[in-house]
Amino acid sequence: MKAVVIREFGRPEGMAVIDLPTPLPAAGQVLVATEAVGVGGVDTLIRSGALTAYGFQEGHIPGSEVAGIVTAVGDGVDASWIGRRVWGSTGTGGGYVEQAVAPVEEIVPLPADLSPTDAVTLGSAGVVARFGLAHAHFAPGETVLVRGAAGSIGIMVVQLAARGGAAAVAVTTSSAERGERLRKIGATHVLDRFGGGADDAPAGYDVIIDVVAGEHLPSFFARLNPNGRMVVVGAVAGQPPADFGTEMMAAFQKSLSFATFSAATVTSADRNAVRAEQFAAAGRGEIEAVVHELLPLEQAVLAHQKMDAGEVFGRIVLAP
Ligand SMILES: NC(=O)c1ccc[n+]([C@@H]2O[C@H](COP(=O)([O-])OP(=O)(O)OC[C@H]3O[C@@H](n4cnc5c(N)ncnc54)[C@H](OP(=O)(O)O)[C@@H]3O)[C@@H](O)[C@H]2O)c1
Known part of the structure; x- marks a missing residue:
């Protein structure tokens, strides 16, 4: 072979x-x-x-x-x-x-x-998106920001948050053309990679799902509303700054939560149940x-x- x-x-x-x-x-x-x-x-x-x-x-x-x-x-x-x-x-x-x-x-x-091509596009990304949102305790009516939305995980988070009744689904991406494609699947506000470029975007977010991490992670964590939750599911831009912990403590009185999420912590039976559900929905x-x-x-x-x-x-x- x-x-x-x-x-x-x-x-x-x-x-x-x-x-x-x-x-x-x-x-x-x-x-x-x-x-x-x-x-x-x-x-x-x-x-x-x-x-x-x-x-x-x-x-x-x-x-x-x-x-x-x-x-x-x-x-x-x-x-x-x-x-x-x-x-x-x-x-x-x-x-x-x-x-x-x-x-x-x-x-x-x-x-x-469902085609095999679509299955390998959804199979892992959909599980990370679904359980990542659950890890963030996302609830209908909340505002969501998806950082790094143009990848396979982000695209699923956008769709699931929109279908799940989010009040707003803001995304970060690197071009207007990508922003338009993300709007077609549920994004309501399109930001640039630094979080700028959309004057009408929500002032704060209840949930941030972050595929990017890296040096700009703290500036996004600072956009959480009181009781907001940020879940990092990927780190395509590498590690956050070493003093990120200090910045988190400075926001103590907002009762914010920071978490990571890996699908490896979900049982294969639970992952497969979600896959079967998402494959059927895609079909x-x-x-x-x-x-x-x-x-x-x-x-x-x-x-x-x-x-x-x-x-x-x-x-x-x-x-x-
Ligand atoms: N948590 C889990 O269980 C799990 C499972 C599988 C994979 N992962 C992780 O998920 C990540 C891959 O996910 P993916 O395939 O959806 O992502 P991806 O396509 O690699 O990246 C997502 C988007 O991030 C943006 N981006 C790339 N570099 C950036 C940078 N330096 N700064 C800001 N934005 C940047 C790009 O969009 P724009 O150009 O439009 O900005 C890109 O399309 C990896 O870190 C992988 O290890 C996690």
């Missing part, structure tokens, strides 16, 4: 397409003939070499989100999965392949009206999967170049 491997950390061109033997599913695993593979932000971080402290080494196959047909099962797995079209998580890699193995507890059947057209582009698996390098250039709105999907 064809697989994409990181031969050398650094630039996208350090990845190569190679031939590997088709893997056999071990006990508790299924083999998926992939029809769509999601390209995630974390894949580019691993490829760049930024995550070697977490054990990633050259030779790693990136990707964790696939959809396709189950063709074989390992010991202990119900054989009735064979022939079914599923979404699956391969864990911390192993996704950019024609035949992927996934633990059976990390697969979800696809409804007939009915109630949630939009925003696919930036569909590229052949062999063009994984081009996909990463586009990611690195900040060109991607939504998700790039590879088609094996």
